[in-house]
Amino acid sequence: MKRRVQGRLRTAVVAGLCGLGAALCGIALWTGGPAHADVNGRTGEVLTYASPVEVLFSPDGTRLYVLCQGSAEVRVLDAASYAAIKNIAVGRVPRGFSLSADGKRLFVANSWDDTVSVIDTGTLEVAATWPVGAEPSSVVEDREGKQLFVANRISNDVAVLNAQTGAEEKRLAAGRGASYITPSPDGSRLYVTHVYPNFKPRRTGMENRTPPEAEITVIDTARAVVAERIPLHNIAHGFHVAFSTDGRLGVAAQLHPKNLVPLAHLEHSGAFADTLTLFGADVGKPVEIPLDELERYAVRPFGVAITADKSRIYVSCEGSEIVTVIDVERLLRFIHTHQGPYAQDLSASANYVVARIAVGHDPRGMVLSRDGKLLVANRLEDTLSVIDTRSNVLSKTVPLAGPKQLSVLRHGEQTFYTARYSFQGQIGCANCHIDSTFDGLTWDLEPDGFGRDIVDNRLLEDIKGTEPYKWNGGNPNLPTECGPRTEKYFWRAENYDDLTLTDLVVYVRSIPRRPNRWKLPGYELTPAQERGKALFMRTADKFGNPIPEGNRCSYCHSGSKGTSQKSFDVGTKKATDNTGLLDTPQLINVALTAPYLHDGSAATLEEIWTVFNPEDKHGRTNDLTKDELNDLIEYLRTR
Amino acid sequence: MKWAWNKSAMVLAAGMLAVGVVALGAPPDVPKAGVAPTMPRYRFENFTTANGLPDNHVYAVLVDGDRVWVGTDNGLGLYENGKWKIYTTQDGLAHRAVLTLAFDKRTGDVWAGTMGGLSRISGGRIDTYTQLNSGLSNDVVYGVSVEGENVWVATAAGACRLDLHTGQWSLYNERNTPMVEIWVYGVSATPTKVYFAVWGSGLLEYDQRTGRWDKYEDPDGENEMVLFKDQGLIHEIVTSVSYVDNIVWAATYFGDSRYDGRYWHNFLTKDSGLPSNFTNFIKGVDANRAWFGTDKGLAYYDGVNWAVYRPSLTTGKPEMTVRDAKGNVTQVAVTTAPAHNYVLGIDFQGSDIWVATAKGLSHGILQR
Known part of the structure; x- marks a missing residue:
């Protein structure tokens, strides 16, 4: 009873703090303007964070291109000294970029503007801006420079553009939430992954109680048609793909939700499996392998890189804030000598995971240098982690220019994306709210028995003023929803301190509404x-x-x-x-x-x-x- | 009143003319000896369930390069490299009975209209649209045609269009078009014009640029006698339409029509080489040539002459007849024929032809 009263008191205090904080500090909640991470800090400063999400080397290795989602720009750095060369403004919320085969053009997918920026890498100026489909998230040119392929997250397709004029030629049906495109080493195929599970047509009426299905859409580059789809059973969210240089091994980072069992089973590793799908000649049939180990979870694997000698696979894990290192020889030996499935086997990864390297907040895209460095873009820390792949040691952390102060919103967003608050660090808010949105899944959240009170996950955009929360309206406000409810039913672990909860609530209340694509x-x-x-x-x-x-x-x-x-x-x-x-x-x-x-x-x-x-x-x-x-x-x- | 009198007079005159024509006798259709025009000859290879076809009742056939898709009464078949792959409702197909097929040449996707909705087969994945889960007007889909980012659909309750960019469905029925009956049997779409074959409501034309609808009806109305041949569409019950090279080819259960935007030319058994007026399917090759799927065989018209390919109506033996411009009919010796006379679908594979029939699938291999 005393504990309950304390809890209520604390909730009330937090709610009050939240409102007070917002009022005193002038925290500008979303008003429909641009989606840059322009935030008011505790001191009232407007803070624009870089929020790097992807990183690339120029073909000659002398330049580093960093795609900064928060500041909506491409930052060009000297690859040796990391000194800034130029910042190039692009469209809102850029999500993916790639170089043309000759390295003369850099294409940027601006996800909120529905455009692709074409940057001349000689002049470092935007040479053209082309309209594409809804929420473009990555872009790749074919080897001949004839066609440009753009993954559109909202329209669930891949647009094919004339690479010289930007004129759209057609769109190919992809999976739901098409987001990341990776060419095979020979360029003959493109592999497209998706951040949401495929739609399930109604057949039996029990589709909301069946595991998710996703896919890797494989495009024949020369014909620009879908050649095949690699089914990803039980997978809801796919991210980066990487190939070994010989093209015999493909690796896709993904999330495997366990949404059919009550989330109370977090204590038995019952929420998510953080896995990779391996495919290609080295593997045979595609196989799903786990990265998690008891008390050492690899939450939300995102970026993947394979060393040129195919000895190591590196996987950035957003929620755990680590890079997981896999020994390829041991991995292949494991899958060829062990009968699957082992996606949920917490003892499996010990056979091939050889290191876990701590990096910054929300590590995303990665790139390998010719001299054996792995660079990791830490989105919510505005840094690049530099890992020496010979020793698998973090050798350097490169700060990107920008505010050094941690704002309320930034701290709230870090709290949203990290898994450190949940039991054994298994999940974070962003596990179910991919990129602060939703997940397209239904969940069995309450500890009231299997299959009772199934609930659809809801979108978090612009939710200020939509309380109460939960489908039964049981939570009157966000401090309750994000505080006691989350701690009790989701994290099953330590409570947030009051300041952290306040910042989290402020962040959640500020998640903007994406532009509506159906409005003229x-x-x-x-x-x-x-x-x-x-x-x-x-x-x-x-x-x-x-x-x-x-x-x-x-x-x-x-x-x-x-x-x-x-x-x-x-x-x-x-x-x-x-x-x-x-x-x-x-x-x-x-x-x-x-x-x-x-x-x-x-x-x-x-x-x-x-x-x-x-x-x-x-x-x-x-x-x-x-x-x-x-x-x-x-x-x-x-x- | 004046108009009514004039029309009555015209009907009377035309009726008298028709009686006179009948009295003089129909064009000869008895085979004659002589030199037949050179018409394509085929060796037909026939497929049934015995060699892998999912069902012998084949509604539709579609060629995609070396691959052949077949819509049957019991699933969708894909014939590739001499092997059959069968798609069923277990694979996500909307319904077992696949009535119509269309190919999106740009994307390689195949669209299948079924008795239970519309399915898209794309890279092996099947997405299904029904009247319950989407804006599709009705689950019974008789026709489908892909034009750019638009998928045009003919259904038992009007026509509709799916915009693949926006996902928007637009419905066309008696409320917003001149469609009196809403039983739409076929559709042929191009970037400029879209034509709908409407069972009992003639031929509908939609101008994509202006958004204007035009309706073409049988000037004889519902009179089963043809009083005004070549004055308009041959009959209201239109079963199939094919728009190619700015020419409309329309099939009805009472003869077929060709329309060039100004003039109509109609085809009846009595004055052409058409084996039957009851035509299920029509496919134009170009402005002058077309193939006809009737209940009494497969027919080809090269702009002047006709050829009919079928098992003989009397003996069942393979038969090919050629009719020249003067009406002379010549029998051509052949050893193979399409699987059945009831022809429901046609598609081309280079110089070869594939034919969907009520009792099997046929591959006509051109003989040089």
Whole structure:
């Protein structure tokens, strides 16, 4: 009892601190402006962090290019001294970059501007900016310099552009959340990974209780068509791929969620497996191998690099803030002598992981130099870790120019991305909120038995003012959601100190809303969207009968964020649910967040009404024709 | 009133003319000895379930280079390097009955219209769109055509378009087009024009530039007699359409039509080499040449002459007949024929032809 009271007191104090801190320090929460990491620090300074995410050497090895997501620029450094040569401004939230085969052009994917910047590496100027698909996240040119391939995270495709003019020629269907493209060593194939699991069409009605499926989309570069798809069973989130120089070994970094069992099983390593998929001639059939070891987890493997002599694989692990080192010979011996599957075997990695090297906050992209150095971009520390691959020792940490002070938001973001607060350091907030968004999965969160109270994960963008939180509306505010709830049900470990919790809450409240890709420039609506809006706002059905307030779309999904912040029973309670009274979810970027409904049982927006609204409890919709329902959905996609 | 009188007079006159033509006799269709025009000859290799076809009832065939996709009553077949790979609902196919196929030449994706939705086969993955999980107007998909980033779909409840860039579905039905019946059997899309074969509602044309709809109907209305041949579409019950080289080729259950944007030319058994007016499928080769899938065999028209390939209607033995411009019909000695006379689909593989029939798949290999 005393502990509970203390907890409530602490929550109240934290909530108060949070509000006070925001007010006193002038913390500018998101107002719809650019997504740069312009943040107000504790002193009120506007701090723009570099936030490096990728790093490349020029073909001759003399220059280093660093892609800085926070400052929206490419920083050019001298590769020997790390002295700054030039900072080149690019588009908002750049996420990936690559050099042309001849090294004369550097292509940058600007994920919030839906453009690719083309930088002339001779003049170090942006020579062109080309429009591409929705949320471009990486870009690769073919060896002949004819075509440019761009992975679009939101449109789930790979755009093929004329590499000279930037004209889009076509788009290839990729997996969901297409994000990272890696060419094979001979350039004949491109391997595309995805940050979200593939969509699951409704077949049995139990799709929300089946493991995720992802893929590596393999593109035939010469023909610019999808040649094959490597299925990744049980995988939800894929990141970088690397190849050995002989092309016989491919390695993909990924996350393997265990979302079908209650998260309470974190104490039994029951939340995620941090794994790699190996493929290629050295392996035979693709095989998934774990990086985790008991009490030594490799949380959220992201970047991968393989040494030229194929002796070592390096994997950056965001949440654990380490680089994991794998002995390739021992790894191949292991997989050829042990019967799988071993993705969840915590004793396996001891057979091939030979070192874990501590680096900075949120390590992302990596690159190997010709002289045996591995450079790691530490996104939330504005540093590059330099590792000597002969000794596997951190030899140097290169600071990038920028603020040295840690702002509230920066600290909150570090807290969001690190795994250090969870039991044995297994997970962090970003495990389920990939890049501060969502994960496309349904989870069994509560310790109330297997398969009870299944909940769909929700998008974190612009959630200030959408409280209460949880599908049952049980958490009145973010300090409760991120504090006691997270500590008790998710981390099952030590509590945040009050300052850390405050900073985390401030960060979560500041996560911006991505630009909506279905809105026309100027935000006017298309005719279909206008018709849909009229249906959303209507107060009478097609027969002239008044629609009761609680049965109107606009009543429950009211306001600019699409939530009345109240709970309703919309007739979606399942036998496994403890309650049918559910918090009204916000509609922010709702087009991106499939599956839908509280338990993710609706695979698409359409299914909310075509399958799960037989009695019109989830809005009066059964009087609508198919084209009218399509119009309603067209409008919802603009929210 | 004046117009009505004029029309009545025209109908009467045309009827009298038609009676006169019948009295004079139909063009000869009895085989004659003589020199036949040179028409392509094929050696047909036929596939059934005995050699790997998923089902003998083949609705559609689609050639993709060396690969041949086949839509059957029991799954989608892919014939490659002499082997069959079968896709079923277990693989994610929308329904076992695959009625129509279309190829996206740019991406290599195949689109399959089924009795239970629309499926995209891309790099081995199957994505399915249904009337419940998407904006697709109806699950019974009779026709599909890919044009740029648009997938045009003909369904049992109107037509629709999926914009692959935005994911938006646009529906076309009696509420926003001149479509009276909404049973859409076929679609042929190009960047400029899109044509819909509407069962009972004629031929619909959509101008992509202006967004304008035009409707082509049988000037004889629902009269089964052809009073105004070559004055318009041959019949309201349009089953298939093919738009190539700015020419529309339209098939109906009562003859076929060719339209060049100004003039119509219709084909009937009584005055052409068409083996039957009941035509399931039509595929234009270019402005002058087309293939016809009828219930009484496979036919080819080269702009002047006709050739029919089929098992004989009387003996069942392989048969090829050629009809010249004067109506002279010549029998050509052949040893093979398509698997069945009920032809449902046609596609080309270089100089070869693939034919979907009600009882098997046929590969016609051109004989030099």
